[in-house]
Amino acid sequence: MSYDICSICGRFFDKSGRNYCDECYEKDKVEYKAVRDYVIQHKGCTVMEVSTITGISVKTIYRYINEGRIEIDEKSHNKLIRPID
Ligand SMILES: [Zn+2]
Structure with missing residues (x-):
């Protein structure tokens, strides 16, 4: 059995081909x-706005x-974002 370290929580987990447990x-x-x-x-929303509304850090x-x-609009000072897919 081989293990990976979860890139989110840092715990060991059974290797599954994913980066997360x-x-x-x-x-x-x-x-x-x-x-x-x-x-x-x-x-055109900002990261801060999304975080505040959804409660996600x-x-x-x-x-x-x-x-x-998720993509950031590099041209915008407000860092507007949009999903890739
Ligand atoms: Zn984890």
Whole structure:
């Protein structure tokens, strides 16, 4: 049996090909959907706005950006974001 360290919670978990343990993966799916839905419905919103409305941490939203799941508008000072897919 081989293990990975979850990149969200830092716990060991059975290697599954994902970067996250099952617990974080399930939580992440729900949180990402909330963020994605909000961004689709409010084009041009800011990270702070999404975080305030959805209750999902700014750190988590920036992780989505770093993972290429949500895009930042580099030209905007307000860092407008939109989902990739
Ligand atoms: Zn985890």
